[in-house]
Amino acid sequence: MSYTSLQPIPQRHWWKLPAGRDEAIWITAAYGWCLVMLVVMVGWYFFGNQNQAGEAFRVTIDGFSNKVDEMIEEHQLKDTSGTLMSEGETEVPLVKVPPGSDYYMGAHQYSWGSIPVLELGQTYVFHLSSLDVDHGFSLLPIVLNLQLIPGYDYVLRFTPNKTGVYQITCNEYCGLGHHLMAGKLYVIDTAKNVILDGKGGITGMGS
Numbered sequence: 001m002s003y004t005s006l007q008p009i010p011q012r013h014w015w016k017l018p019a020g021r022d023e024a025i026w027i028t029a030a031y032g033w034c035l036v037m038l039v040v041m042v043g044w045y046f047f048g049n050q051n052q053a054g055e056a057f058r059v060t061i062d063g064f065s066n067k068v069d070e071m072i073e074e075h076q077l078k079d080t081s082g083t084l085m086s087e088g089e090t091e092v093p094l095v096k097v098p099p100g101s102d103y104y105m106g107a108h109q110y111s112w113g114s115i116p117v118l119e120l121g122q123t124y125v126f127h128l129s130s131l132d133v134d135h136g137f138s139l140l141p142i143v144l145n146l147q148l149i150p151g152y153d154y155v156l157r158f159t160p161n162k163t164g165v166y167q168i169t170c171n172e173y174c175g176l177g178h179h180l181m182a183g184k185l186y187v188i189d190t191a192k193n194v195i196l197d198g199k200g201g202i203t204g205m206g207s
Ligand SMILES: [Cu+2]
Pocket: 135, 136, 170, 171, 172, 173, 174, 175, 178, 179, 181
């Protein structure tokens, strides 16, 4: 039979009865697992490469914006005819900084400002910030998510280990054009002739 609140409970002080064997095993196992997870949670900080450096600096929007402009001015790619390379309706510049150097990415409504072209296996120091409101930097298909807040330079040391075209999306609602805020990042391998195909992709992969 079943009990409802209209009927008296089956036994007074039922919570004082000793736990059954099954229940005791379950509680012990769950508690043990909690302790394991507690240790592992701290362990993740020391093992593996999944942690970011957590390095950030206070900056001014104008100061950061100047850094972005200077970088684009100096390192925007040129095609064989010497024409500056860009993509899309809004002519987003393709920028290739020397390996080991800084890359300044200033997110703003509703663009990422530039398209990085990186060499496989080389380390770059990314500086990520916003030039207006809060934005979210999301690199796909790698699941890397960072919050970009105006006035802070978030430093990310990045060493790509796979060639390809990566997507950058904004994952923080930033205004009416938020859904348009899709960017991209190329990882090429010049030594192996995995290079830009000039049509929004790369060529020479899988050889
Ligand atoms: Cu957004």
